[in-house]
Structure formats: C-alpha cells, structure tokens
Amino acid sequence: MLFLLAVITVSAHFEGGNIGKVEHLSPTHLRCSLVGQVDQDGRNRQANWYYFRIDGAKNRELILDLVSLPGEYNYQPNRGAVTKATVPVFSNDNVKWTFADRVEYDATEPRLRIFVKPTSDKFWIAHTPPYTNQHLSRLMRNARRNPAFKVEEIGRSVHNRPLYIWTITNPEIPEADKKVIWLMARQHSWETFTSWVAEGAIQFLLSDSTNAKRLRNQAIWKILPAADPDGMAAGGVRYNANGYDLNRNWDVSNPRAMPEVTAQKSAILKWVDAGHALHLFLSMHNTETAEYLEGPPNEDGRFLTLGRQLFELLKSKTAFFPSRDISYASRTTTEGKPGRMTVVQGLWQVRQLPAFLTEQRVSAQPGSQRLLSVEDRVKYGQQLVEVMYESVSTVRQ
Template sequence: MIRYVFLLLSFSAISSVEAQNGDPGLTFHTDFEAASLGEISKLNGNHWQMALTGESDSDDRNRQVSWYYFRVEGAKDRPLRLTLSDLVGEYNYRKGSHAITSETRPMISYDQKHWTHLPDSAVSWDEQKVQLTFTLLPDRDTIWIAHQPPYTTENLLSLLKRYEYHPAVKKMELGKTVEQRSMPLLSITDHSVNIADKKVVWIMARQHSWESGTSWLMEGLVHHLLESEQGTELLKKMHFQLFPMGDPDGVARGGVRFNTHGHDLNRNWDLVKPVEMPEIHLQKKAIREWLEENHPIDLFITLHNTERADYIQGPDLPVGHGLWEEMVGQTSFESTEGVREMPLSTTPGKPGRMTVNQALWAEMNIPAYLMELKVEAVDKIDGRRGVEDWLELGRGLLEAIDKSLR
C-alpha cells in the first residue's frame, strides 16, 4: 500500500509518499522548492514506477515532460530500480515528442549541492513504452534525484546577496510575477565609463523553468564578470543587462515551460497579455524603455536547454556568425551548422507564437539570438554537462561575446 500525504507551501503543492509492502521507512518526497513527481506505484520487489506530471498550456495542448526532482529517504543500502513513465507529450502542436530520452541521464546528490550523472550502465530505455529505468544503491539514507542540476529561486537570491554591494552591479525590480515574485533586471558595467563608449549586451535565462543549465551558465558569467581581471576589463567596454530568471513562479513549483496561467514565456512575444503574462510584459517594457532612452542594443541572447543539439538561431548578421564561431572554437558548444535560419514564428498564422528573438528582431530590429544548449552527451567534454561545465560555459560565453563584437 502507498500512502499519500499532501501539504501546501508558499512555492508549490508538495507531497510525501511512504512506500510500504515490505519496505517500511522508504519514502519519496517532494516537500521542497522546485520538486516535481507524479503518481508512484510499486511494481515488484525494489522496482517502482514513477509517472511524471508534466505541464500543458492554457489551451490544454503542448504537454511537456521535461522535469523531475524528488528526494528518497531511508534509501541507504537499498537496491532501487526506478522507472520514469508518462513521458510522451507535444511540442509546437506536434504530438509524440518527449524531452527525456534514451540519452538523458538522471542526476543524484546527497546534499543538493554536488550533483553527479548516473553512468550509462545504470540506465536502460524502453523504446516501445517510452520509459527510462535506472538503478542505484545509495550509500546514505537521503538522496535527491533530478533531471538536471536544480537551480532554484533560493540559488538566485544567494547570488544577488553575494554581489549586493558590488559597485558594478545595479539591481532593479521590474515588477511582480503572477504569484507576486520579483522580476529582477541586473545592470552590470563599470559605471564610471560613459555608456556611449561601450557595447551593450542583453542576456536572458530561464524563460522555461526546467532549463536549469541556463541559470548555472548565467551564474558563471556573473562570477567571471565580477571576480576576474578579464571581467574587470570587459566591464570598461561593455554594458550588460541581465534577466537572470524569466519564470521564478515555474521554478519554485517545479514547472516545465508555462507560467501560472499556462502561457509559454518564450512564445506570446507578439501578443502580450499584461495581466496573464506579466513576466513577458515587464521584460518587453524594459527593453522598449531602454531603446526609447536612445541606448543601443548590440546583441541580445536568450539562453535555453534542449535535448539533442547545441545551436544558435537568429538573424543573418555578422555578430551572430561571429558568436557561433567563437562558441564552437572556444567552449564545449558543439555545432557544425552555423547560425540557424530564424522563421517568422514557431507556428505560422497563429498569433501568440513568436519567441523573444523573433519578436525583438521583427518589431525593434534588435540582433536577437536564441542559444540552445543540450543536456545529452557532449563529445567535447566526453560526457554530459554538470554544474562546473555550465559555470565554465558562462565564462566562455563572455569571451565569445567580446570577440564577436569587436
């Protein structure tokens, strides 16, 4: 028998699930920020099936299953076999897609700080059922399991507190999300140098809440800007405007890619509803006001995670091609295709389907680029990206931006 106990915290609905039938004391939990897990059923022995919840949009379409994060208690020395199910969804109104694949690997941690991918030998894939099964023998009672290394709103608050009094950093609150969380904008530069003498770069992370790699990249970028000699020199000639977390509500509840009202925050940039999508409204307003003050935007990058491929998509401009070349040449970014052609919309003929880079280029002539970074294996690092790899990508991105804008 499995007993469910549901609690309500300020950030999400959470649950504690106790496994019985021969396994007293073994429990699965989602009673913490960013956690997500659906119904659990015991198949036999130490084998458990874990249905993932996913999320659908406001039209009850485009279900995405790209995130799981839970804690197991009483796990020490118990051989566990866990199967993730209910993975199939829909992407851009095309049914059958799934973000958890035969090549994605769960990550484990004993302290929520140090995360490790499970080895290939511990994972199997059922193509017919579209299920991923993994085995583990924890050597401690408590273990956390996630799709990617989690980066929560608490992580962001710690980052902001660390640099609260740094002279190069100015933090602005643009407004509030649907659930009344802060929408910050960071202005990072050497403020003693006139902005007219600098290149201006805007970078956005975490439009989709499951894409935690982009937050780690952003943190690595901020660290390098503020704690290295190279960063100090960059800030004399560059002005950075950073949206560090585009969907804090989704991050807090363990969401996937839709805000509280079911709107994809990297769609709808051509049809913004301020009440239902204040996140997009506030960001787009900040960009317009910047331009209205006669400030330039030399480059705009929105950072994303995807399953299988690193790529850059955007307008056919020298800065975009330079960015692609430098990322390929200097970082773990893997791509052979150059800058991908950017369509006018993700769903032609349907309003509300333009991404941020599509809308900024079409409406404001901003050189805006989508940068996708994969969670499957990367040949350049002979494995999948962990926290240190994401942080290093932040440093590498800065170098690529610098060289592409010369």
C-alpha cells in the same frame, strides 16, 4: 535474524520539486509518473522535469521507472523529451550532483529505468542539477556587495514574485564608450543549466581578473536571470503559472495572463527607446540532444556577419558543440496564429534587434560522450561573455 526494512518514500514537497503518482511494484521497484505541463489550451504537453527525494533507501538497490513521458512540441506529438540520452543526476546532500551511471530506455512504452543504490538516507534525483529561486537569491545577495552590480525590479510574476534586470558595468566609465550586451536565462523553468551558465557569467564579470575588469569597463551587461520564478518554485516545465509559454507570446500583450513577458519586453524596449545601444542580445535554452545558435529573422542580412562571428568564436573558444550551422529564425513559429513568436522573433518584429537564441544540450557531447557538469556550465558562462564581447567589438554594426 529479521530485518525490518523501512518503507521507501518519495517526496517532492520542496522548492522546485516535482513528481507524479508513485506505485510500489515491489519494496525496491518504484514506478514514477512525471506530471508534465500543458499550455493554456491544454496542448504541447512537455514532461521533462522531475526532482524528488527518496527516503529510507540507503544502500538498497533500487529500480525507478520514469513513465508518462510522451508529449507535443509546436503541436507535433512526440515520445517525450526524457530518453536514454538524458541522464538523471543524483545527490546525497541536494548540493553536489553526479550523473547516473546506469539507465535503460524502453522506447515502446516509453520508459526510462534508473538503477540506483542511494548512498544516504535522504537521496535526491533530478533531470538536471536543480537551480531554484534560493540559488538566485544567494547569487544576487553576494553580487550586491559589488559596486559594479545593480538590481532593478521590472515587474512581478503571476504569483507576485519579483522579476529582475541585473546590470553589471563600471559605473565610472561613460556609457557612450561601451558596448551593450544582454543575456537572458531561464525563460523555461526546467532549463536549469542556463542558470548555471548565467551564474558563471555573473561571477566572472564581478571578479577581480584583468579580463573581467576589461569587460566591465568596455561593456554594459544587462542580465535577465529568470522569466519564470513561479515555475522555478513549483517545479514547472515550460509554462508560467497560467500555462503561457514565456518564449512564445512575444507578439501579444496580456499583462494579466503573462506579466513576465510584459515586464521583460517592456524593460528591453524602454532601454532601446530611451536611445541606449543594444549590440547583442542572447537568450539561453536547453534541449535534450541538439545544440545550436539561431539569429533573428534577419531578412535584410544585417546581422549575418555578427551571427557568423559569434558562432565561430563560440565553436572555437568555448564548450559549444553545435549540431548544425547557425540558422536564422522565420517570423513566427506557427504561421497565422497569435502568441507564437519567440523573444527573438518578437524583438525583430518591433525593433529589428540583434537578438539570438542558443540551445545547449543536456545529453553527452557527440564524440567524447562527455556529460557537462555544473562546473562545466559555470566555466562556459565565463567563456560565453568573453566571446560575446569579442563578437560585438570586432564586427561593425
């Protein structure tokens, strides 16, 4: 009997999708190049976002080699962010994601080899569970039914997508009695887990639980859900549509090249310059294997107590598993070069704000070797807002 096997095809023509050249080494062995992304000067290449669909491979044993991984970070060359530690995720419905159970990493090329037997005719593979503008719109649509949720458009991206601030608070309680806490997700489009954490935080803050009511009564939550909707649509890595890193460039103003930084920074400054309080600001990021909390330059030591409190509470009450003690940023990431300040550094420079940055790893937790799923990240979002509130309510500022 002759079986005619369908040709296996790879595509990424959907929101957030991205894969480069695909070579068929055999009918079931594919070599897939990552596109990666470079900055406005063609430097700092990062190649760690892939999200593609495989058609026609149900129940066939496949080998997928991910290549073209090396890059640069802060102008230092590296072998790439995709390694054995970054376990790909699979889905047979583009909704629920599971971790791959077998990969091999060859450091010499370098190359990540994925062994997979798709369980459906359409099968999706990604670096981390995707979170696109569609996810964000759905979250916003549902949240808007709640009177404690307010949406404000603060500007537009390079490709004219709206940028938002979301506010969550009980509007019936006066502001003077409340703490003000800012939470920022997704400055970099590949870092999808920060969006899952933000979604968990928002769903919890809008829920009927007693703790959530308390957090709405006693705090104003200002959420910047996404800096780079263009990157989220196009399957970008860490730069906006013009190549600018949205977590650098907080010391320069160029609304044409990077309207996203301008919009977010203006919104924050508008808030504080109108006399509103800002007790804590946290920008969330993902890395491959490191996990940490970094505070503002803090040259006068005024946020050391707050930072220590936040760090210790995160460690003891959440899934935060730091790879080092809390640290404080220097004034810039690259001395003497404009456009190299992070949000933390930029906000310190202009208003000495208590802005922190946290990185959460995508690799397994040390010790347990557990990989944190979407559900774990959503739960972390709830824990995070509780701990942020506890930090600001127990530390005098």
